Amino acid sequence: MKPTFCQTYVLYLSPPSFCSASPAFYLFCWPCSCSTCHGWGWSCVLTGCCLCKWLRYQIQLPRNMIENSMFEEEPDVVDLAKEPCLHPLEPDEVEYEPRSSRLLVRGLGEHEMDDDEEDYESSAKLLGMSFINRSSGLRNNMAGYRQSPDGSCSVPSTRTMVVCAAVFVTVISVIMVIYLLPKCTFTKEGCHKKNRTMELIYPLATNGKLFPWAKMRLPSDVVPLHYDLELQPNLTTLKFSGSVKIVVNVLQVTRKIVLHSSGLNITKASLTSTGGRQAKPVELLEYPLHDQIAIMAPEALLVGQNYTVNIEYSANLSDTYYGFYKISYKDEDSKQRWFAATQFEPLAARSAFPCFDEPALKATFLIKIKRDEKLTALSNMPKKATTPVTNGIVQDEFFVSLKMSTYLVAFVVADLKNISRETNGSLVSVYAIPQHINQVEYALNTTVKLLEFYQKYFLIDYPLEKLDLVAIPDFQSGAMENWGLVTFRETTLLYDSKTSSARDKKLITAVIAHELAHQWFGNLVTMEWWNDLWLNEGFATFMEYFAMEEVFPELHSDEDFLNLIFKAMMKDSMNSSHPVSSAVQSSEQIEEMFDALSYIKGASLLLMLKNYLTEDVFQASIEVYLHNHDYGSAQSDDLWDSMNEITNGTLDVKKLMKTWILNKGFPLVTVVRSGRNISIQQEKFLYRVEPENWTSDASYLWHIPLTYMTNRCNFTHCVNAYLLDQKSAVIELPEEVEWIKFNVDMNGYYIVHYAEDWKTLIDLLKKNHTALSAKDRANLINNIFNLASLGKESLENAFELIDYLKEESSTAPLTQALFQLSLIYNLLEKKGEQQLAARVMYRIDNLLGNKIDQQHWTDNGTLSERELRSILLAFACTHDIRQCRTAAIGMFEKWMKSDGTMSLPSDLMKAIFITGAKTNEGWEFLLKMYSSSVSEAEKSKMIEALASTEDVRKLIWLMHNSLEGEVIRAQELSHIVATVSQSLPGYLLAWDFVKENWEKLTRKFHLGSYTIQNLISSSTSQFATRAHLLEVKTFFESKSEESSKLRCVKEALDTIQLNIQWMERNLAKLQKWL
């Protein structure tokens, strides 16, 4: 039998227990006369029936019933487990939350629920309703709970209803006053629930007062127009002092000016109004958590007026790689010297001078630097004048800059030399410390050629009168595109004909091409916010390879780009990936945007689009984009709009590209051939599907500009195109074909699975591999190994496909095959499957042995041949294949006997040094030569060789020494750790090193930076056990919340899980047939 609603209702709300204690009861219930009991009872707003006060049962509701059906998750707990009348609730125990309405009743017993008790659940819902303003859906359900007039309760009279309504309104008012008002502080943004929340909205400044701004992004009421910046770095005390005058314009009336400042000791701050003669003192508030300061004006700042903020400050030159930082190096006489340089992108301009440090807040800059008269000072603009200040100190004043973002401001103070050449009205100069000045000529020639190319291609002149390129002795990234003053790591700018290899030449050319492209993409037109960083970096990367192909076709840089795309796709196929354009706010999130996806995926999407739109349309589109937004900022949509201007309705580029920019990952296209019909189908490529993401993963849809070729027409001009904008489609060919290859030259960002047709392609490669281009061959190798990881294709077939490699002579397919086989070899080796790993190496020896034997130990041949030789011999010597080590050790010993004066083939130095470093004597000698070498190209090969030793003490010493920046600079650390973690003796050491030095590492390199990303991924990438998975997870969880939330940490965990999955899927099979 079911108890009536009234009875059960009384059970919970019967006075005087619960109701007497909770004002919420009075909100919804009022006294009435009850006909059943002939006395007074309680009527409630949702039932309308009168409930007798004395009807009270002691029934307990099952706990799970209450928790599951009645209330939401966690929250504030009200314990109703005990008999309500005996234990009335205290008001404090009930937290009324108007915003989230969360309340939980817990501990009501553990009964099984029977039919009768279902009604109690209904009552429980009612109880919930009486407290909280539930959804309308629930409210509708309440209609079913209304008591029939024939029941035990009477329907209240009209008079009662009127009286009750009046009581109801009064009670609500009282509740509002008692419960809401004291907790509500009305601010500009409305009512905030509690004072506690108020603190979150307006945090406390360092002096204990309320800081008038709580967001990471700056308010939009004031914008900067111009900065006058004066700096005096002291390379003896390693401190600097500065003063800045910022002219700002007021857009909305306000009393505060909020801007960025980090780690600066501000000694004076004042404000001057336009035309005002006297600077008025202001109150300065600091909120270091957001790197913000607030200038509190004595009176309201008027809309449309300009004001000048004057700030004087001092700080130490930084010992990290950010802001205005110091570098120690040895000069030609081995004396210690200091070098001061800047690196502001993304968020470090604020640590050199107070500023509005957001990319869209562009302004002009007038910079003055006081320096020792023997040193050189450089900044973005040409020098206007040099004036003496005091004994030995002079001041350089630079011309006022163009309108630009703060992260592009730069200055360098050091002992420098340069060479220069003029082109198209701009003076190009390359600077280096004196002992390196004979290595800058290649960079100067390359820069001039590329600058001319870009000006013609964009149809916009480089707007400054000078362009300086400076080699910085210690630099975290490869280079930085500061407008007019591009800074480089020495290895990416200095070319030494004796020691720089073919690969080094490519690297220098690529980095210069990248940074010069930024002078337009990034400097002239800047992304509005860091979420669209790809507009800067994707474009610069795309232009880097495009310009190299156009200006230096002999470098075959397109093959390098291909290999980079493969690596970016590996990252993008994990759950930890992110859309190219992703919302970011915190500094770690912004730092983490500088990853392979912004750079390489961004670039490869542009490559795909260029091929689809055609060369001319693409070029015209980017001209329009640059013209439309010059000296301003842009979002992704602005780029698509510019493209749509050119396509003029024939193609909606925005619609097409949004599927690529806003989706993470990429599609897997499955192709099934049946006569003339080719069925194609797309799905998301994911190594590992997580059950909770299954639905969202399945709903992905890309608009894929497919390309394909067949045996009927296998030259590049015969490429066919098809836009797949549905989940599946059928292409009808004019005739039957022997084979079909999609994604011609890998110009599209997707992977293709040929279902039953892989055998045809494997046979094609065996019979006539040149029927496909080298890039297509590399593409097939990459795709089949990826499909094998996914379990869609057998690893056996993947190995069969590369059997043709004996005939291969192109770099791209060979390097891709070596990369895939090395991944497998490394996993097996670290898993303790030494025999199986040896079988993989035997297979490689079989495939490439002849090719290795054919190599000469010289620098002869085309750049492409030299590069391939360098890769093959370094691999062979590392893994002791064929006679590599014998040849290498002979050369190393001769070099050692000559005390390093004998010149070695630059392309083979790496192979020779790796072999030489296997002995103790060789390693020590190499380290000695490293310390004295003036060639950065040579030093970088030495570092790799030193880090490839199997002596664990030496490995530990190397990592620690580099972190301290003693013999080996800290800029080399991530390279060292990456090399150490590849080897069997080193991979656990590398992880231990990262763990033990985590605090030091994040202080030096910043959480989320590219270096930290690399350190985490390389030191964990070889793990393939659940124990390691747990260890890595636990380690980062034990660190700060910011650390455990890093995307690269998630990626590291994804990679380990993938490795585990790969082993489970393939180990047994490999043991059988390899």
Ligand SMILES: [Zn+2]
């Ligand atoms: Zn860049």
